[in-house]
Amino acid sequence: MNQIQLLGIAGSLRKGSYNRKLLQIIHRRIPGDVEMEIHYLDEIPLYNMDIEKEGFPEAVKNFQALVSSCDGIIIASPEYNYGIPGVLKNAIDWTSRPFDQNPFDKKPCAICSASASQFGGARAQQHLRQVLSAIGMLVMPQPELYIPKAQNIFDENQEINETTLKRIDKLIASFIVFIKKHKA
Amino acid sequence: MNQIQLLGIAGSLRKGSYNRKLLQIIHRRIPGDVEMEIHYLDEIPLYNMDIEKEGFPEAVKNFQALVSSCDGIIIASPEYNYGIPGVLKNAIDWTSRPFDQNPFDKKPCAICSASASQFGGARAQQHLRQVLSAIGMLVMPQPELYIPKAQNIFDENQEINETTLKRIDKLIASFIVFIKKHKA
Numbered sequence: 171m172n173q174i175q176l177l178g179i180a181g182s183l184r185k186g187s188y189n190r191k192l193l194q195i196i197h198r199r200i201p202g203d204v205e206m207e208i209h210y211l212d213e214i215p216l217y218n219m220d221i222e223k224e225g226f227p228e229a230v231k232n233f234q235a236l237v238s239s240c241d242g243i244i245i246a247s248p249e250y251n252y253g254i255p256g257v258l259k260n261a262i263d264w265t266s267r268p269f270d271q272n273p274f275d276k277k278p279c280a281i282c283s284a285s286a287s288q289f290g291g292a293r294a295q296q297h298l299r300q301v302l303s304a305i306g307m308l309v310m311p312q313p314e315l316y317i318p319k320a321q322n323i324f325d326e327n328q329e330i331n332e333t334t335l336k337r338i339d340k341l342i343a344s345f346i347v348f349i350k351k352h353k354a
Numbered sequence: 355m356n357q358i359q360l361l362g363i364a365g366s367l368r369k370g371s372y373n374r375k376l377l378q379i380i381h382r383r384i385p386g387d388v389e390m391e392i393h394y395l396d397e398i399p400l401y402n403m404d405i406e407k408e409g410f411p412e413a414v415k416n417f418q419a420l421v422s423s424c425d426g427i428i429i430a431s432p433e434y435n436y437g438i439p440g441v442l443k444n445a446i447d448w449t450s451r452p453f454d455q456n457p458f459d460k461k462p463c464a465i466c467s468a469s470a471s472q473f474g475g476a477r478a479q480q481h482l483r484q485v486l487s488a489i490g491m492l493v494m495p496q497p498e499l500y501i502p503k504a505q506n507i508f509d510e511n512q513e514i515n516e517t518t519l520k521r522i523d524k525l526i527a528s529f530i531v532f533i534k535k536h537k538a
Contacts, residue, residue, distance in 0.1 A: 183402040212400070216441050217434070218367035250401070250447045252488035253437075253481070257400050257447075260440025297437070297481070304436035 174349055176206040177240035181247030181258035181294075183212050188284035188320035189246035192338075195330060196244060200342055206244075209236055211261045222267060230264045234273050237265060242278040242349040243307075249285050249294035259301065266305045275306035278352050280345040282315035284324070290316030310348045315341045358533055360390040361424040365431030365442035365478075367396050372468035372504035373430035376522075379514060380428060384526055390428075393420055395445045406451060414448045418457050421449060426462040426533040427491075433469050433478030443485065450489045459490040462536050464529040466499035468507070474500030494532045499525045 178193040190210070197206050213229035221227065226234070237243065247254050266272045281298055283291025295314070302309050315337055317323055323334055362377040374394070381390050397413035405411065410418070421427065431438050450456045465482055467475025479498070486493050499521055501507055507518055 183400060184404050187403075212402075214400075216367060216396070216398075216400070216444070217439060218396075218441075219371075220368050251443075251450060251485050253443060253485055255401060255447060256440045256442070256444025257402075258440070259435075259437065259443050260400070263434045263440045266435060293484075297484075300436050300477075300481075 174204045174241045174346060175239065176200065176204060177236055177243045178206055178208040179243060179245045179258075179261075180208070180210055181245065181255050183210065183257055187248070188286075188317070188324050189248055191324045192246045192282060192284045192317065193244065195335075196246075196338060196342060199335070199339060201346070204346060207236065207240075209233065211257055214261045214264055217260055217263045217267075226264075226267075233261065234265050237273040237277065240277070241353065242280070242345060244280045244282070244345065245298065246282050246284065247291065247294050247298060249283065249287070249289070249291040252293045253297040254294050254301065262301060262305060272305055274302070276352075277307050278345070278349045279307040279309045280341060280348070281309065282317070282341060284317035284320040286319065286321050288318045290318030290320075292316055308348075308352055310345055313337070313340050313344055358388045358425045358530060359423065360384065360388060361420055361427045362390055362392040363427060363429045363442075363445075364392070364394055365429065365439045367394065367441055371432070372470075372501070372508050373432055375508045376430045376466060376468045376501065377428065379519075380430075380522060380526060383519070383523060385530070388530060391420065391424075393417065395441055398445045398448055401444055401447045410448075410451075417445065418449050421457040421461065424461070425537065426464070426529060427458075428464045428466070428529065429482065430466050430468065431475065431478050431482060433467065433471070433473070433475040436477045437481040438478050438485065442482075446485060446489065456489055458486070460536075461491055462529070462533045463491040463493045464525060464532070465493065466501070466525060468501035468504040470503065470505050472502050474502030474504075476500055492532075492536055494529055497521070497524050497528055
């Protein structure tokens with residue numbers, strides 16, 4: 171079996187975003203036979219079908235190519251207004267077009283969320299599962315990874331605690347098994 | 355009681371969007387003692403908390419002022435991937451910030467959707483209700499207005515059929531009563 175190539179997507183554009191930090195920690199802890207690229211959504215414009223008809227923007231085409239070529243995607247998202255950020259939904263809206271060339275179709279996906287609230291992004295994950303089912307992704311049902319009160323976890327003056335690291339490692343290990351089953 | 359001022363928001367950026375057409379029809383059919391302004395979301399950039407900290411973009415401040423000053427909002431949205439467009443969610447994410455100055459709070463709202471599918475945007479409306487509850491809007495529960503197979507309804511070669519016009523008029527009349535109750 172070839173090396174596994176993961177794509178990490180952050181739902182927030184903030185440079186110091188907890189979800190970007192979470193992806194960076196995942197990146198550092200993946201096994202040696204797995205590669206991972208983290209992609210940020212800053213360059214993807216607002217979806218507009220009139221623009222689509224003139225031609226897909228370069229940033230969308232680049233992201234579609236990354237989605238197509240990877241073996242699995244890890245999405246780390248904050249929660250805005252009981253759902254995923256418009257920024258993340260907008261990138262999915264663009265990238266899943268046109269419907270018959272949707273690169274997300276049948277692609278394995280793991281989701282996680284970090285949030286300042288005590289809910290840890292639980293409602294965003296629920297919303298994200300609905301959206302990902304619309305675009306045909308194979309979303310790993312368990313284990314779930316929520317990081318509440320993320321400002322304490324990702325405090326730059328301290329190490330990430332062992333409990334959180336174990337949960338992150340469990341997500342990674344489970345997702346690799348999940349991907350291998352779907353590639354087999 | 356002063357004149358009622360409505361704000362219409364379209365969830366799609368496409369110039370020929372069915373939901374823009376739906377808002378324009380609503381605009382033409384409101385009673386003489388009601389005013390309505392239709393606002394499109396083209397200018398609102400992707401939400402980024404780093405940008406928020408430097409200062410809200412002009413397009414966001416303008417939209418916040420419109421939301422603040424109106425008596426009620428009518429949102430007409432298509433459905434993308436089982437939810438509202440990222441474009442609409444993004445505008446809501448921006449405009450509801452900061453949390454303690456959220457202009458949507460306790461503002462009456464009516465929702466409707468037009469879609470090429472047979473479902474008429476039903477899942478988008480469900481998602482939209484969740485998001486609008488997060489930002490404290492008073493969303494009118496009934497009547498509901500879904501326009502399925504919108505390409506047939508908004509065909510430029512024919513008049514809008516009477517059944518659809520009656521449903522639109524019912525939404526408008528009910529919403530004006532709803533607004534007056536909340537203003538009283």
